[in-house]
Amino acid sequence: MTQPAESAPPERRDSSAVLPVAASAMPPVGAAAPTPPAAVAMRRFSAWYGRHQVLQAIDLDIPERQVCAFIGPSGCGKSTLLRWVNRMNDSIVGARADGTLTLHGSDLLGRTVDVVALRRRVGMVFQKPNPFPKSIKENVVFGAKLHYRLARADLDEIVEKALRAAALWDEVKDRLGSPALGLSGGQQQRLCIARALAVDPEVLLMDEPCSALDPRSTASIEALIRQLRTNYTIVIVTHNMQQASRISDTTAFFFEGRLVENSATDLLFTSPTQKQTEDYVSGRFG
């Protein structure tokens, strides 16, 4: 299969004075640490809904095969940023962006980007589990069947692999044909993760994936995320700072549309360089 999003030349947009960046919003913390190459990179990335600017000149590298957490108060723009990485904002009237956003060096914002191919490479898990009203098996193979012609045996293999990867196989292997909506909330969310993994994405975006779940399900999803980071680049938006500190390698703190601080997670939580970050992570925000 060809991957047009990858092969397309990086499109220069009108504000193409992209590099070097006057990194005003980005303190030099963590820059010294040896970081893996960036899977997703943003330079002077800004986004709007209509006239309302939600994100202002974000410069951020999301390292490959690590977990990157986006934290910040509601309305700070972290979910919007996440939804730009797989272009989910396309369906929102009035949403637009400027600057550069790249996946392994290829542009993601241009009009010529094949959004379907992009979303196969960048999967997404949503805040509320959203399995389709179909069987467990049909949910897992939904994406794979869109993109490939597969024999029955291939499908069975995909189902087992994806469900094992999402740590759900043992719980559902005897009832793959039963409706996905009959699963518990935590199981549904792991099914949604399995569904996203089944198309072999490189990046997995997670938008508050545990906020609708009870503590036990949350723990199982967190454990799963830690396992998945060996194979996938994961970006997770969370309101839960303990969760961010437990599962992420790097953390980006957003406030009012700006990236305030981005560094290794232990550093950001123990010795933040910015006053706003310190106030937020210590719960003194106000």
Next chain:
Amino acid sequence: MTSLPASTPFISPRARPVRVRLRAVFEWLMESALFLVTGLSVITTLAIIVILVHETWKFFTMRGADGQLLVPVKDFLTDSMWSPLLSNPPRFGVASLVSGTLLVTAIAAAFALPLGLLTAVYLSEYAPRRVRSLLKSLLEILAGIPTVVYGFFALTFITPNLLQPISGSFGTHSAMSAGIAVGIMILPIVSSLAEDALRAVPQSLRDGSLALGSTKAETILRVVIPAALSGIVASFLLAITRAIGETMIVALAAGGGVAQLTVDPAAQVQTMTAYMVQVFLGDAPAGGVEYQSSYAVAFTLFAFTFVMTWIGALILRRYREVYE
């Protein structure tokens, strides 16, 4: 009762409390009145059914001068001819009327169900907001047109301008002409109810499908329509029920007083409803066997619509997807 201690500064100590007894009486009145009003509609429905059954019973037990049953139930169900006025002895094979009704309904459904569903998909998934509200108000106008106008429309437009140019076999009256007009009449029912069903599918399902790399059309075909299927099928059944019971259009456009057992869309047919119109417009003397036969036909019609409604309820309950 002594006055309560003024425990809060908000209410003046001079304020008189509302009489508790009066409030209880009001509650009782409210509940009783609502129960009575609700009971009225139930009683009305039951009364209609009782009268139908009673009059139908009278029809099947009518005896002629020789003491024989005039219309045994077996003849009613198996005779292939319905000719209560013109033949001697009169023939009462309801199958001819049922086939007329089903033929017109099938033509209407073949026309309105696919078109209505496609319209609903466009309105729910593609149309920009302004186009959508414009089209919806147009469809509401369509739904508000009196059915007699559709009947005229069938006679004066559909038959001469659409059907007769295609085939010479179409006369002034035909099942096809009436069926198309009934189809236009039930189109807004399908499109509006199916659209409601489609829009009730949570956006999160569409997002989940799009995020897996499906296109908009794939999302609609593989996720949205299956998720809304029970509502779509319910809209189909409701529309078909309306088509079965439709009277004015078929009385005008489907045929004169001739009932025949046929599946030819160019043929004149008489439906169950059209026959009842004919009887009660004065072709048959009250109390006679023809007059009485319309109750048996009405009961048959009622049985059809009742079964349709029942199937609809079953499907809704069986396949309803529950979303939070």
